[in-house]
Amino acid sequence: KKTIGFIGWRGMVGSVLIQRMIEENDFENINPIFFSTSQPGNLGPNIIGKNKLQDAYNLELLNTMDIIISCQGGEYTNFIYKKLRKLGWLGYWVDAASSLRMKDDSIIVLDPINLQSIYSGINNGKKTFVGGNCTVSLMLLALGGLFFNNLVDWITFSTYQAASGAGSKNILELIKQMGYLYNSVSDDLNSVNISILEIEKKISKSIKEKNFPIKEFCAPLAGNVLPWIDYALKNNQTKEEWKVQAEANKILDTNKLIPIDGTCVRVGTFRCHSQSFIIKLKKDLSYSNIIQILQEQNHWVRIVPNNFQSTINLLTPMAITGTLNISVGRIRKLNVHSKLLSIFTVGDQLLWGAAEPIRRVLMILIN
Numbered sequence: 574k575k576t577i578g579f580i581g582w583r584g585m586v587g588s589v590l591i592q593r594m595i596e597e598n599d600f601e602n603i604n605p606i607f608f609s610t611s612q613p614g615n616l617g618p619n620i621i622g623k624n625k626l627q628d629a630y631n632l633e634l635l636n637t638m639d640i641i642i643s644c645q646g647g648e649y650t651n652f653i654y655k656k657l658r659k660l661g662w663l664g665y666w667v668d669a670a671s672s673l674r675m676k677d678d679s680i681i682v683l684d685p686i687n688l689q690s691i692y693s694g695i696n697n698g699k700k701t702f703v704g705g706n707c708t709v710s711l712m713l714l715a716l717g718g719l720f721f722n723n724l725v726d727w728i729t730f731s732t733y734q735a736a737s738g739a740g741s742k743n744i745l746e747l748i749k750q751m752g753y754l755y756n757s758v759s760d761d762l763n764s765v766n767i768s769i770l771e772i773e774k775k776i777s778k779s780i781k782e783k784n785f786p787i788k789e790f791c792a793p794l795a796g797n798v799l800p801w802i803d804y805a806l807k808n809n810q811t812k813e814e815w816k817v818q819a820e821a822n823k824i825l826d827t828n829k830l831i832p833i834d835g836t837c838v839r840v841g842t843f844r845c846h847s848q849s850f851i852i853k854l855k856k857d858l859s860y861s862n863i864i865q866i867l868q869e870q871n872h873w874v875r876i877v878p879n880n881f882q883s884t885i886n887l888l889t890p891m892a893i894t895g896t897l898n899i900s901v902g903r904i905r906k907l908n909v910h911s912k913l914l915s916i917f918t919v920g921d922q923l924l925w926g927a928a929e930p931i932r933r934v935l936m937i938l939i940n
């Protein structure tokens with residue numbers, strides 16, 4: 574059995590990873606060692622007997638791992654990765670953070686899309702395997718069939734990204750914001766006398782109060798949308814927007830770059846990212862052909878019929894949350910051009926968006 578070091582297993586992505594590994598009985602095939610950056614010596618998770626947590630900064634011990642899997646975040650990776658390689662460590666580094674994603678010697682992992690690149694990377698001695706940005710992985714799973722059939726000329730997008738993408742504290746803040754707003758009008762909601770405009774006025778006033786919780790988002794997200802994610806680049810994109818074309822082309826290993834650009838937006842949902850795409854097709858395909866191509870690429874795509882009831886039941890963050898399904902719907906040719914295809918998709922940001930590609934590459938690496 575391979576010895577696998579787990580770092581950052583208690584955070585949000587790490588916890589989802591551990592949960593998925595328990596569901597799939599993955600721990601039966603490995604010898605896990607749990608590390609901690611803050612509490613070495615304490616008891617580890619109760620998975621394979623209660624082992625003591627090891628020190629995540631102990632390079633000598635890390636050096637004995639066959640594989641290290643880190644969900645600890647970019648700061649830890651930046652601090653430890655090079656030091657460990659300098660010691661001559663030749664194990665596999667599997668990471669959820671973005672720090673090493675675009676390096677030449679790393680592979681971005683999303684096996685339903687790039688299993689061949691993963692295998693050839695392993696055969697060519699690559700040792701660093703990194704999960705993609707959540708919107709990128711969810712886009713590629715949703716639209717995989719179009720890419721595989723070389724049908725995509727270019728893509729523009731708008732995202733509707735959940736609070737979870739910004740971190741666990743952000744989910745809590747969103748709920749607090751919702752509660753704050755509710756509390757500011759709760760007495761009025763059942764009153765027969767108060768007008769809706771009065772209620773709306775109170776809400777808009779309370780959202781601006783100095784006690785309204787905005788520490789994490791720097792702005793209200795409840796009752797609001799924030800069309801800015803991550804930091805500004807010199808070309809007027811945000812870093813989040815930049816990642817989409819860069820990472821998608823790296824995962825697809827394209828010879829000719831597929832242009833992809835759009836606007837990344839934070840919305841008040843909890844853990845599912847939605848995305849609206851306009852895709853310029855290279856061919857004018859029939860509707861049924863498009864559905865078949867999308868459906869056949871992987872097991873997780875769920876095509877949603879383009880009608881009201883199916884859409885509100887199946888193509889929403891609340892319909893998808895906690896599942897591996899990738900809902901793909903509102904599929905239609907835009908009236909402005911027969912090669913312009915419009916698609917809306919939803920996926921769980923913590924599962925396929927973060928933990929699942931990492932879990933699956935780990936299983937590939939131990940076999």
Ligand code: HSE
Nearest residue numbers: 706707734738739802
């Ligand atoms: N950067 C993403 C977001 C999550 O802010 O939603 C991580 O992939």
